[in-house]
Amino acid sequence: MSDRPDPPDPIRLKEWEQRTEVPLFVAALIFLVGYAVRVLAPHDSEPWRDIALALVCATWLLFAVDYVVRLHLSGLGRRFVRTHWLDTVVLALPLLRPLRVVQIYTAVQKRRDRPRLSLYARVMAYAGLTTVLLGFSAALAVYHQERGAPGANIRTFGDAVWWACATLTTVGYGDAVPVTLGGRIVATGLMACGLALLGAVTGSFSSWLLQVFTREDEKRPPGSA
Known part of the structure; x- marks a missing residue:
């Protein structure tokens, strides 16, 4: 064979x-x-x-x-x-x-003639949905790893949610920090995803603002201040 x-x-x-x-x-x-x-x-x-x-x-x-x-x-x-x-x-x-939300949206849109949302709205919707699902998943995973661990300061699920929010937004207050190997692996992945999502949202929003201002400039009559 x-x-x-x-x-x-x-x-x-x-x-x-x-x-x-x-x-x-x-x-x-x-x-x-x-x-x-x-x-x-x-x-x-x-x-x-x-x-x-x-x-x-x-x-x-x-x-x-x-x-x-x-x-x-x-x-x-x-x-x-x-x-x-x-x-x-x-x-x-x-x-x-949750990182496969883009493929899911693409599969749904292929069944329709045209997308219902603009490019910028799609990016914002994808980033928002991914952030919520990924943050919740990371909070569950890090709480599972940290609860009961010696020296851990993430003792409740509320602590884990607070940690996930601070990590996703790249704030990182430092009041809740994983101490286990599994928790730190989850934290590393979440930090990378947070940077990527923040960059996508910031870039899309900036591009949308530039497009709006460009359209306003094009509508002004020549020689106007």
Whole structure:
């Protein structure tokens, strides 16, 4: 038998991605809810913790099946892991699925003749939604790592939310700092995402202002002050 990868099927791959992006986004929200219940619910709150664990496992299995199907349809073999590195990272860390909001929006808009939002509005909407979901996910993850750790100062979920807000906005007051290895890994990723989102929002807003001022200048009669 040959070890060469199957020939690519771009049409079927495109159709698969368009059909599954929105259902998988819903599955990602279910995963987030299940993970939140596992982290925030008291240990004696059964059977809710068991149900949440079942939801987390079932939705992660859906993500794995989707990854395998797209790998097969792409025909890239091992190169799929490198060329689709974000999908690979998201499969390993499902809490990062909010970063795929752009693909979800694109899949929805391809079903319509024209986008309902302008470019600047799309950037702002994507950045806002991603910030909320990513911040909530990071707060859950760092609280899961930090609670009960020796010397930790993130003891409650409220502390974790405050830390996530300060980190995402690149303020970094320093009153809440992760002390565990897992918490610091989450913090590093969140800082990188916060810088990227802040740059996207700032650049888009500045570009929109320049466009508005340019239009106003063009409407003025020649020689006017």
